[in-house]
Amino acid sequence: MSSDRDAQDLLSRWQRGNVMAADCPSRPVLQHLTSRWGALVMVALATRRHRFAELRRAVGGVSERMLSQTLKELEADGMVLRTAHEVVPPHVDYELTPLGQEAARHLIPLIGWIEGNLGRIPSAGQGAASS
Amino acid sequence: MSSDRDAQDLLSRWQRGNVMAADCPSRPVLQHLTSRWGALVMVALATRRHRFAELRRAVGGVSERMLSQTLKELEADGMVLRTAHEVVPPHVDYELTPLGQEAARHLIPLIGWIEGNLGRIPSAGQGAASS
Numbered sequence: 001m002s003s004d005r006d007a008q009d010l011l012s013r014w015q016r017g018n019v020m021a022a023d024c025p026s027r028p029v030l031q032h033l034t035s036r037w038g039a040l041v042m043v044a045l046a047t048r049r050h051r052f053a054e055l056r057r058a059v060g061g062v063s064e065r066m067l068s069q070t071l072k073e074l075e076a077d078g079m080v081l082r083t084a085h086e087v088v089p090p091h092v093d094y095e096l097t098p099l100g101q102e103a104a105r106h107l108i109p110l111i112g113w114i115e116g117n118l119g120r121i122p123s124a125g126q127g128a129a130s131s
Numbered sequence: 132m133s134s135d136r137d138a139q140d141l142l143s144r145w146q147r148g149n150v151m152a153a154d155c156p157s158r159p160v161l162q163h164l165t166s167r168w169g170a171l172v173m174v175a176l177a178t179r180r181h182r183f184a185e186l187r188r189a190v191g192g193v194s195e196r197m198l199s200q201t202l203k204e205l206e207a208d209g210m211v212l213r214t215a216h217e218v219v220p221p222h223v224d225y226e227l228t229p230l231g232q233e234a235a236r237h238l239i240p241l242i243g244w245i246e247g248n249l250g251r252i253p254s255a256g257q258g259a260a261s262s
Contacts, residue, residue, distance in 0.1 A: 010246065
């Protein structure tokens with residue numbers, strides 16, 4: 001299976017680098033993309049650009065503060081582009097950058113797979129059975 | 132692009148469910164798979180089965196306690212199978228279950244993409260340039 005080789009390649013690279021465990025710069029990027037709110041924001045923005053208030057409605061339950069912080073992290077990682085429009089009334093919107101679109105293409109299958117297979121995951125079985 | 136539709140499907144499902152934000156059982160599963168140690172353990176086990184001590188060497192920098200906790204989480208999620216061999220001396224090994232192998236097939240491309248594109252990620256640029 002080719003994922004064995006992909007895994008082996010990754011592992012060798014990490015072992016060569018030897019910094020992976022402590023301070024590989026990929027770690028925070030992975031965390032931002034896969035955090036509760038980060039993953040939801042990436043999925044919402046993968047459908048289309050959103051204004052802040054729209055995004056807050058799309059990502060049910062997020063506070064203004066957490067949404068703002070999540071967007072700042074994803075913007076700093078180059079995944080999200082924030083555009084302030086100088087119109088009346090002024091507004092700001094958010095969209096995925098080309099880099100963010102690429103990330104989403106790898107993130108969405110993972111999240112989709114977890115969602116679609118919750119019934120097979122023992123620790124999540126109770127919740128999944130009823131939804 | 133088909134990932135737009137995949138994203139739209141996920142988002143609609145989450146909005147319908149309405150519990151996603153607060154307590155969707157997919158959240159802890161995603162967190163376990165993408166945590167610092169969880170991701171490393173999944174990649175190491177995707178190459179082959181490991182004994183505990185081998186795994187600790189493969190996943191540089193992990194403490195015995197953190198590795199043990201990570202393995203317990205992944206075992207409870209049905210990703211990892213722990214086998215105790217009744218031989219002399221006794222030993223325990225860990226391998227991916229078929230479910231874990233499927234998860235790894237979705238996880239490895241995401242991690243591989245982040246690793247391979249660190250140079251394009253502004254917040255990680257410094258570290259990536261030198262490695």
